[in-house]
Amino acid sequence: MKAKQTITGRIKRSVTLRDIARQVGVSPTTVSNVLNGRGRVSEQTARRVHQAVVENRFIINATARTLRQKQSKIVGVIIPIMEHLISFHDNPFYWAFVSGLQQTIASAGFHVMLDAVEYSSESVEIIRSRNLDGVVVVGSHESFPLTQQLAQIDTLPIIFVDSYLPTMNVNTVTTDDRFGSYLATRYLLGLGHRKIVFLSGPLYEHGVDHERWLGYVRALSEQDTACRPIAVETQMSLESGRLAAHRLIYEHPDVTAVVATGDVLAIGVLRGFFESGVRVPHQCSIIGFDDVSIASHTVPSLTTIHQDIKGKGEAVGRMLLRLIAGQGPPQSEHISLNPHLVVRESTAPPPTVLNRLPLKGGDGLQSKRQ
Amino acid sequence: MKAKQTITGRIKRSVTLRDIARQVGVSPTTVSNVLNGRGRVSEQTARRVHQAVVENRFIINATARTLRQKQSKIVGVIIPIMEHLISFHDNPFYWAFVSGLQQTIASAGFHVMLDAVEYSSESVEIIRSRNLDGVVVVGSHESFPLTQQLAQIDTLPIIFVDSYLPTMNVNTVTTDDRFGSYLATRYLLGLGHRKIVFLSGPLYEHGVDHERWLGYVRALSEQDTACRPIAVETQMSLESGRLAAHRLIYEHPDVTAVVATGDVLAIGVLRGFFESGVRVPHQCSIIGFDDVSIASHTVPSLTTIHQDIKGKGEAVGRMLLRLIAGQGPPQSEHISLNPHLVVRESTAPPPTVLNRLPLKGGDGLQSKRQ
DNA sequence: TTGTAAGCGTTATCAA
DNA sequence: TTGATAACGCTTACAA
Numbered sequence: 042m043k044a045k046q047t048i049t050g051r052i053k054r055s056v057t058l059r060d061i062a063r064q065v066g067v068s069p070t071t072v073s074n075v076l077n078g079r080g081r082v083s084e085q086t087a088r089r090v091h092q093a094v095v096e097n098r099f100i101i102n103a104t105a106r107t108l109r110q111k112q113s114k115i116v117g118v119i120i121p122i123m124e125h126l127i128s129f130h131d132n133p134f135y136w137a138f139v140s141g142l143q144q145t146i147a148s149a150g151f152h153v154m155l156d157a158v159e160y161s162s163e164s165v166e167i168i169r170s171r172n173l174d175g176v177v178v179v180g181s182h183e184s185f186p187l188t189q190q191l192a193q194i195d196t197l198p199i200i201f202v203d204s205y206l207p208t209m210n211v212n213t214v215t216t217d218d219r220f221g222s223y224l225a226t227r228y229l230l231g232l233g234h235r236k237i238v239f240l241s242g243p244l245y246e247h248g249v250d251h252e253r254w255l256g257y258v259r260a261l262s263e264q265d266t267a268c269r270p271i272a273v274e275t276q277m278s279l280e281s282g283r284l285a286a287h288r289l290i291y292e293h294p295d296v297t298a299v300v301a302t303g304d305v306l307a308i309g310v311l312r313g314f315f316e317s318g319v320r321v322p323h324q325c326s327i328i329g330f331d332d333v334s335i336a337s338h339t340v341p342s343l344t345t346i347h348q349d350i351k352g353k354g355e356a357v358g359r360m361l362l363r364l365i366a367g368q369g370p371p372q373s374e375h376i377s378l379n380p381h382l383v384v385r386e387s388t389a390p391p392p393t394v395l396n397r398l399p400l401k402g403g404d405g406l407q408s409k410r411q
Numbered sequence: 412m413k414a415k416q417t418i419t420g421r422i423k424r425s426v427t428l429r430d431i432a433r434q435v436g437v438s439p440t441t442v443s444n445v446l447n448g449r450g451r452v453s454e455q456t457a458r459r460v461h462q463a464v465v466e467n468r469f470i471i472n473a474t475a476r477t478l479r480q481k482q483s484k485i486v487g488v489i490i491p492i493m494e495h496l497i498s499f500h501d502n503p504f505y506w507a508f509v510s511g512l513q514q515t516i517a518s519a520g521f522h523v524m525l526d527a528v529e530y531s532s533e534s535v536e537i538i539r540s541r542n543l544d545g546v547v548v549v550g551s552h553e554s555f556p557l558t559q560q561l562a563q564i565d566t567l568p569i570i571f572v573d574s575y576l577p578t579m580n581v582n583t584v585t586t587d588d589r590f591g592s593y594l595a596t597r598y599l600l601g602l603g604h605r606k607i608v609f610l611s612g613p614l615y616e617h618g619v620d621h622e623r624w625l626g627y628v629r630a631l632s633e634q635d636t637a638c639r640p641i642a643v644e645t646q647m648s649l650e651s652g653r654l655a656a657h658r659l660i661y662e663h664p665d666v667t668a669v670v671a672t673g674d675v676l677a678i679g680v681l682r683g684f685f686e687s688g689v690r691v692p693h694q695c696s697i698i699g700f701d702d703v704s705i706a707s708h709t710v711p712s713l714t715t716i717h718q719d720i721k722g723k724g725e726a727v728g729r730m731l732l733r734l735i736a737g738q739g740p741p742q743s744e745h746i747s748l749n750p751h752l753v754v755r756e757s758t759a760p761p762p763t764v765l766n767r768l769p770l771k772g773g774d775g776l777q778s779k780r781q
Numbered sequence: 782t783t784g785t786a787a788g789c790g791t792t793a794t795c796a797a
Numbered sequence: 798t799t800g801a802t803a804a805c806g807c808t809t810a811c812a813a
Contacts, residue, residue, distance in 0.1 A: 055539060057790055068800045073792060083798060103540040104483065105790035107474045108805050115524070136506035143525055152537065153525045154485075155513055167522065169425060170473040279708045312708040338649045338682040340710045427806055438784045443808060453782060475806035478789050784813075790805105797800075 056099045064097070065089050076101060113172040115152050116361060118142065120179050121160040121187050132277070132305060133333050134350055135179070138202070141354025142177065149362050151175075160185040168194065175361045177202060182245045183209065198364035200357055205247040212364070214357050214376045218249050221346040221380035222256030225300050225328045228344075228382055230264050232390045234298040234326065237261070239270060240285055240310065241302040242277035250277075250302045253330065257300055271296070275306070282309020283316070290317055297325055297391035304329035304336045307343055311387065322389035332383055341386035348380045426467045435463050446471060483542040485522050486731060488512065490549050491530040491557050502647070502675060503703050504720055505549070508572070511724025512547065519732050521545075530555040538564065545731045547572060552615045553579065568734030570727055575617040582734070584727050584746045588619050588700075591716040591750035592626030595670050595698045598714075598752055600634050602760045604668040604696065607631070609640060610655055610680065611672040612647035620647075620672045623700065627670055641666070645676070652679020653686070660687055667695055667761035674699035674706045677713055681757065692759035702753055711756035718750045 058076070062069045067086060074082050075090040082090075093099070107113040118139060143153045151174070156167055163186055168176060175197055181188040181204040191199055192209045200212045229237050239257045241250040254272065261268040271293060275281040282301065286309070289296060301307035307329030314321050321327055321341055329336055329345035336343040356376060364374075428446070432439045437456060444452050445460040452460075463469070477483040488509060513523045521544070526537055533556055538546060545567055551558040551574040561569055562579045570582045599607050609627045611620040624642065631638040641663060645651040652671065656679070659666060671677035677699030684691050691697055691711055699706055699715035706713040726746060734744075 055790095058792095059790075069791080070793090070800060071798085074799090077792085081798060086798080098534075100534075100536050100539045102478075102542075102790050103537075104474055104477045104542050105805090106792075108472075108478055108807090109790080109792045111805080113474065133503040133506065136503065136509075139506075139525070140527070143527060147527065152541075155509070155523045155525055157510070157513060157517065164468075164470075166470050169470045171522075172472075172474050279704055283708060308705065309708055312710060312712070315710045334649055335678065335705060338653060338679055340682060340685045342682070425806095428808095429806075439807080440785080440809080441783060444783090447808085451782065456782080472806050475789090476808075478791090478806085479808045481789080782813105785811085787808105787810090789807090793804085794802085795800100796802100797798100 055102075056097045058099070058101065061090065061093045061097060061099050065093050107172050111172055113174055114150055115154050115171060115173050116142075116146055117154050117156060117165075117167060117171075117173045117176045118179065119165060119176060119191070120155075120157045121181055121185055122157045123160050133335070134331060137333070137350040138179065138354040138357075141351035142358045143354075145355045145358025146362060151362070158187060160187050162187045162190070164190050168197070173197060175199070175365050177357055177361065179203060180249070181206070183207075183247055184245065198361060200361055200364075202353070202357055203249050205249070205252060207247060210373050212360065212374045214353065214360065214378070215249075216348040216353065216378045216380050218252035218380075219256035219259070221330060221348070222253035222300065222302070223260045224256075224380070224382045225330065225346050226257045226260035227263075228384070229298045229300065229326060229328065229388065230260060230268070232298075232326070232388065234391045235264075235266060235268055236293070236296045237268070237271070237298045237300060238273055238289060238293055238296050239300050239302075240273045240275065240282070240289075240306055242275065242281075242306070244272070244274055253300075253302045277303050277306055279305055279309040279312070282306040282311075283313040284309075286310040286313020286319075287317060289313075290319065298388070299325065299327045301327065301329050304331045304333045304343060304345055307345065307387075308335070308339055311339055311341070311343070322387050324392060326388040326391070328388055330380075336383075337385065339387075344385045344388040345383055346380045347383045348378060353378060425472075426469045428469070428471065431460065431463045431467060431469050434467070435459050477542050481542055483544055484520055485524050485541060485543050486512075486516055487524050487526055487535075487537060487541075487543045487546045488549065489535060489546060489561070490525075490527045491551055491555055492527045493530050503705070504701060507703070507720040508549065508724040508727075511721035512728045513724075515725045515728025516732060521732070528557060530557050532557045532560070534560055538567070543567060545569070545735050547727055547731065549573060550619070551576070553577075553617055554615065568731060570731055570734075572723070572727055573619050575619070575622060577617060580743050582730070582744045584723065584730065584748070585619075586718040586723065586748045586750050588622035588750075589626035589629070591700060591718070592623035592670065592672070593630045594626075594750070594752045595700065595716050596627045596630035597633075598754070599668045599670065599696060599698065599758065600630060600638070602668075602696070602758065604761045605634075605636060605638055606663070606666045607638070607641070607668045607670060608643055608659060608663055608666050609670050609672075610643045610645065610652070610659075610676055612645065612651075612676070614642070614644055623670075623672045647673050647676055649675055649679040649682070652676040652681075653683040654679075656680040656683020656689075657687060659683075660689065668758070669695065669697045671697065671699050674701045674703045674713060674715055677715065677757075678705070678709055681709055681711070681713070692757050694762060696758040696761070698758055700750075706753075707755065709757075714755045714758040715753055716750045717753045718748060723748060 058072050059069050062072045072090050075087045176199045179202045183206050192211050202214050244251050258270050261270055275285050307327050310327055329343045332345045332347035336345045428442050429439050432442045442460050445457045546569045549572045553576050562581050572584050614621050628640050631640055645655050677697050680697050699713045702715045702717035706715045
């Protein structure tokens with residue numbers, strides 16, 4: 042291990058609190074008290090200490106402080122992943138969320154440590170090892186061993202985001218996914234659609250997409266006609282959406298609308314339909330979920346269920362700060378954010394019987410007569 | 412400060428290396444040696460130590476280790492920001508980059524600490540305070556006080572990403588932006604375009620967008636006709652792109668192609684033109700930069716300059732690990748990644764004289780005769 | 782092959 | 798209002 046050396050060969054040491062104390066002619070305790078604003082110091086002394094701090098460009102060693110106080114002022118953001126990071130890199134969702142969180146906790150002097158952890162992991166060493174003050178887990182499932190481990194931790198606040206963990210007594214922040222999906226489906230039903238496909242990522246039990254499925258089903262069941270739910274399950278990615286669109290055309294040619302569980306998926310569908318010459322919304326309506334910033338800039342722009350992603354990061358940040366400060370309630374907190382419908386260009390009433398044009402091209406000509 | 416207490420009122424202490432030593436009946440040194448695989452321990456002892464570690468769910472305290480060794484195994488990712496985080500939340504670029512970096516350094520046991528720092532900041536306390544082992548700065552400019560401060564640090568490796576700092580002797584990883592932009596512009600010239608607008612974010616001197624400007628200018632100047640460069644400067648965001656498209660139609664109605672310095676901007680333009688009824692690529696071609704995953708899924712899909720963003724994060728991670736291991740060269744390293752052109756649907760030859768349709772609608776009828 | 786003891790830079794406790 | 802001292806949990810000379 043080579044030591045960092047100056048030209049003179051002396052080991053380069055950073056300025057310590059002790060150095061400041063020595064220079065000012067007081068004890069380390071006093072310097073510490075000044076730095077931490079404990080007040081029991083004369084103004085004189087405080088001023089001199091502050092001056093020495095500036096002069097020597099002293100920066101307190103947070104590592105030592107953490108060791109002593111067992112408070113790191115670090116919050117861990119843990120993202121459960123599966124093998125090859127499916128949907129981890131691509132999803133603009135994460136960044137918006139994390140930047141909202143970062144901004145909020147930074148204002149209280151906290152830092153964010155990012156960690157992607159295998160969902161099958163049996164423990165998350167970083168939490169104890171680094172004395173994290175709090176943890177945020179994004180997108181977890183009850184079935185993950187990782188989730189089980191994390192839920193057992195009772196020595197520091199943990200917040201599960203976008204995770205439905207009904208049997209676990211943990212803090213959660215979610216969007217009301219079921220309601221959002223219900224809104225989307227009801228809107229389509231209101232426009233007159235009856236054949237509506239539900240397109241989602243993997244439907245884990247108690248997953249976000251599963252909640253959205255329940256909202257979709259409920260909306261359908263409230264409709265007096267016998268609307269059958271149709272589920273198409275794929276991955277949450279642009280490309281999966283594109284491919285799903287092509288499949289839809291053949292497997293469900295009579296469909297007039299698609300409820301996608303994510304804008305990413307919806308945008309892929311938009312593209313897939315375009316490639317096949319299916320016009321949106323004239324032949325088929327599409328509705329997304331999330332309202333990522335690009336949703337308002339697609340062609341056609343995307344009708345979607347809006348959720349404030351950055352705001353969610355901020356809400357999580359505030360909740361975490363509160364819990365860390367010990368102002369948390371004895372039992373777990375749950376926040377469910379309200380999504381709302383944003384109508385744009387990708388939805389319209391279904392083609393009428395007269396001008397109906399099935400998705401599948403084969404008998405297109407026939408239907409075009411009007 | 413309330414201590415965490417168990418029901419019995421005893422302070423809850425985590426298992427330490429000393430506890431393990433005591434239980435096994437050896438010294439802390441031996442346990443440490445086992446844990447760090449230093450080898451000078453009998454296999455017997457090693458086995459017993461390992462067993463005790465597992466039994467007691469011992470996790471080493473990285474904070475204490477850091478304090479002692481002055482190596483934190485933490486890498487800081489610093490993102491210079493201006494006031495209200497313009498283009499920080501929205502840009503999918505960051506996430507892809509950071510996740511590539513994270514993945515790479517995690518495999519060597521390093522963690523990522525994320526920090527957004529004001530560009531005007533005079534110091535980055537976190538670096539010394541947390542004993543960071545390395546730092547990555549994304550998108551910096553020479554004129555930032557922050558950059559000046561960071562460049563002076565010589566006690567740990569710092570890598571500047573997507574930053575052109577010609578007067579500074581620092582490690583950099585960039586994409587060959589000038590060349591990429593040159594490729595884009597040359598491609599359009601080759602298609603026959605002569606009125607090509609350069610649409611960018613703020614053109615800081617030595618900024619990424621400025622480099623791209625130089626590539627654009629060079630391509631034009633190589634063309635034998637007197638192609639005048641036309642610069643339109645805005646913000647790097649979807650919405651700015653959309654608005655710019657509307658402006659373009661009036662300010663430069665004779666333009667037949669747009670070189671945008673980012674896909675985000677280009678996608679905004681796509682949308683803006685759509686809103687105005689300008690057909691892409693028939694009336695106007697658009698070419699982006701970055702090839703974010705959505706670029707291949709827009710309507711029309713985006714011709715763009717591809718750069719491997721996640722790969723850039725990985726390259727930075729590898730370089731950082733090398734530098735941290737002390738295998739770095741005495742002088743600064745520079746890596747320039749090669750971008751390439753990806754042709755999709757948003758580009759085509761310009762409208763011919765006969766079927767020419769200016770962007771501006773006013774005299775559209777006149778030109779429509781054929 | 783193993784152990785002793787000092788120290789990393791801070792803060793908490795207690796005393797002055 | 799201030800200071801001496803002992804930790805926090807680990808690693809590392811150096812000694813045995």
